[in-house]
Amino acid sequence: MQIFDKEAALKAFGRESILKASIIVYLEEVPAMQERLQKSLSLPLSELRETAHWVKGAVSYMHAPAARATAQRLEELCQGAPQPEELAHVAGQLCHELERLGTELAKA
Amino acid sequence: MGPIRVLLVDDHPVILHGLKGMLSELDGIEVIGQAQSGQEALDLVQRLNPQVVLMDVRLPDLNGLEVTRRLKESHPAVAVVLITVSDSELYLVEALRWGACGYLTKDSSADLIADALRAALRGGTVVSTSLVQSAFGALARAAQSLGPLSADGQLPAVVELTPRELDVLRLVSAGESNRLISQKLSLAEVTVKKHVQSILGKLGVQHRTQAALLGVRLGLVD
Numbered sequence: 306m307q308i309f310d311k312e313a314a315l316k317a318f319g320r321e322s323i324l325k326a327s328i329i330v331y332l333e334e335v336p337a338m339q340e341r342l343q344k345s346l347s348l349p350l351s352e353l354r355e356t357a358h359w360v361k362g363a364v365s366y367m368h369a370p371a372a373r374a375t376a377q378r379l380e381e382l383c384q385g386a387p388q389p390e391e392l393a394h395v396a397g398q399l400c401h402e403l404e405r406l407g408t409e410l411a412k413a
Numbered sequence: 414m415g416p417i418r419v420l421l422v423d424d425h426p427v428i429l430h431g432l433k434g435m436l437s438e439l440d441g442i443e444v445i446g447q448a449q450s451g452q453e454a455l456d457l458v459q460r461l462n463p464q465v466v467l468m469d470v471r472l473p474d475l476n477g478l479e480v481t482r483r484l485k486e487s488h489p490a491v492a493v494v495l496i497t498v499s500d501s502e503l504y505l506v507e508a509l510r511w512g513a514c515g516y517l518t519k520d521s522s523a524d525l526i527a528d529a530l531r532a533a534l535r536g537g538t539v540v541s542t543s544l545v546q547s548a549f550g551a552l553a554r555a556a557q558s559l560g561p562l563s564a565d566g567q568l569p570a571v572v573e574l575t576p577r578e579l580d581v582l583r584l585v586s587a588g589e590s591n592r593l594i595s596q597k598l599s600l601a602e603v604t605v606k607k608h609v610q611s612i613l614g615k616l617g618v619q620h621r622t623q624a625a626l627l628g629v630r631l632g633l634v635d
Contacts, residue, residue, distance in 0.1 A: 327434065330430040358498070362519060
């Protein structure tokens with residue numbers, strides 16, 4: 306799955322300068338997203354679900370299909386009765402996707 | 414008439430930054446403030462008097478639906494357009510029920526958002542096509558006899574109903590005939606018929622029963 310859909314992002318943002326400025330702001334948010342994901346693993350499931358949804362909002366805005374899909378999977382997982390290992394695994398995958406996205410955006 | 418004064422509300426700095434950047438490029442729109450929570454949004458509406466609030470549905474304290482409800486009570490002239498990452502038709506129904514004038518996905522283009530803001534100010538209602546499709550999906554599950562939704566399977570980029578069309582749709586959804594609608598709204602029957610045709614076209618449906626079901630599902634009629 307695509308890490309960053311630059312074509313769609315350019316179309317949505319309208320101008321490359323706006324996209325580039327938004328990328329800078331997004332990259333500044335990433336450490337907080339990763340930290341919140343890790344912390345949420347030891348909180349009630351509803352908190353992790355909210356965090357997954359919150360991350361999904363940011364990566365959707367940045368037109369990141371892979372990260373969005375992983376955030377969606379984590380959010381759906383939290384709606385059931387998941388095993389802690391499974392949650393940790395998918396949360397870890399999401400952190401990994403955030404890193405991959407960050408690398409891709411830095412090149413854009 | 415000056416530019417449309419817009420308040421942005423989202424708990425992601427990148428989204429606030431991006432929206433401000435996108436909208437600032439457009440003529441006739443001015444971003445007058447930004448909030449990162451529901452309570453902050455309510456405080457800034459009181460202080461800054463925006464014409465339109467462009468707001469995330471999910472916020473850390475009061476959610477966008479609750480803020481919309483409160484604004485409709487305290488500042489009824491302020492239009493609210495909600496943005497969401499969720500394609501849940503449930504939020505869509507509630508958003509319109511509480512008085513939102515628009516419901517868009519977060520990856521909407523600047524032009525689409527601007528169209529929604531302008532339509533909201535005119536009293537229209539704008540919904541992203543994907544969200545309408547999501548609502549159609551829910552309708553299809555609930556009413557299997559719905560049949561084909563549009564002649565060519567295409568939906569417009571947005572669905573914008575005028576205030577009068579909303580009035581007509583509410584009465585269609587209540588099962589009223591064109592003749593009764595014309596009497597209730599003091600319109601000629603031929604005018605009602607034209608409104609119904611326009612509604613069917615905009616919603617991408619083929620007959621009034623489908624429009625009625627969608628009207629109920631979208632919360633346009635109780």
